Amino acid sequence: MSKQITTEVPMLLLRHPIRERLAYGLHWLATLHEKHFNGILADEMGLGKTIMTIALLAHLAVQKEVWGPHLVVVPTSLLMNWVKELQKWAPGLKVCAYYGTVKERRDKRRGWGGEDAFHVCVASYAVVLQDLRPLKMKRWHYLILDEAQNIKNCRSQKWQQLMRFRSERRLLLTGTPLQNNLTELWSLLHFLMPDMFQSYSDFKEFFADPLHLAMHEQRVKQDLVMRLHKVIRPFMLRRLKSEVERQLPQKHEHLVPCRLSRRQQVLYEEFMKRRQTQLILKKGDYLKMMSKLR
Known part of the structure; x- marks a missing residue:
């Protein structure tokens, strides 16, 4: 201790x-x-x-x-x-x-x-x-x-x-x-x-000018952060x-595989065979693919 x-x-x-x-x-x-x-x-x-x-x-x-x-x-x-x-x-x-x-x-x-x-x-x-x-x-x-x-x-x-x-x-x-x-x-x-x-x-007056200038000057930004820390720290x-x-206790990870049900497997295969799905895959647009899966 x-x-x-x-x-x-x-x-x-x-x-x-x-x-x-x-x-x-x-x-x-x-x-x-x-x-x-x-x-x-x-x-x-x-x-x-x-x-x-x-x-x-x-x-x-x-x-x-x-x-x-x-x-x-x-x-x-x-x-x-x-x-x-x-x-x-x-x-x-x-x-x-x-x-x-x-x-x-x-x-x-x-x-x-x-x-x-x-x-x-x-x-x-x-x-x-x-x-x-x-x-x-x-x-x-x-x-x-x-x-x-x-x-x-x-x-x-x-x-x-x-x-x-x-x-x-x-x-x-x-x-x-x-x-x-x-x-x-x-x-x-x-x-x-x-x-x-x-x-x-x-x-606001105490911090206003430094906040405005912080967007342009890194040094002023650091001064602002230090000033804020002094105010808040206690x-x-x-x-x-x-x-x-x-x-912290040691972290343990457990991977539990979850297989698709028979109906889920059929729906997944049908979805993957669609023309629109194939086009998305060819373009590499994985974000659009994920939105489709949702």
Whole structure:
């Protein structure tokens, strides 16, 4: 374990040992919280952002006696995965899977006023926008947004509504690299720290000229990138698989041949005998061939 990592793995997670890259991510998140900053966990997909976030919540509960409540907003397709991962990695945390019909969600909100009703609420972006009033009334410790590119547009209803939620801390998760788009970058930074990144016009003015000249001068472009990195670096952790490949489990590939059924074989042979197919093959236009096969 690296000497740079001083944050202990919380007792809630000891049933499942975590790798060094995850321990470092936990340490970075815990340090960010300790310094009263919000941040962006932007590791490449597959490096365990979900587990690191769960580890942070477990750390807060064990080391800081902060049990929430926390609100995790995710795409609908990831909701049950988050619930399962929370139950697996931190079974000591009470999880509210906030979904269902209007009546079912209303029933789930009964007793929300109690301090120990639940520790983590997981909801989709769609449901959050439908139940804005009750969710805004509650004060959350952490507001965590998965797939944070959903709020890269500060003019969208999603960004504007989530911006009004009451929370002590905010954390954005994204596996998508931040593009050289000042509006999108400011939208994320202002969402995290509105007091620090107040004015878009000031933010734009700081970078506008270099951005315009970057198209023509390589040196200016490099200066711009360095300037952007200085602004973002304290609040963002991004690592690529290539940087931590030694800590990743070995990859195994299994090739499973799948033969065509008798009917598929007949259809394939008929297709290949067509005159149009033969012409495409002679021209070498494989893109058109693939579109035909689809």
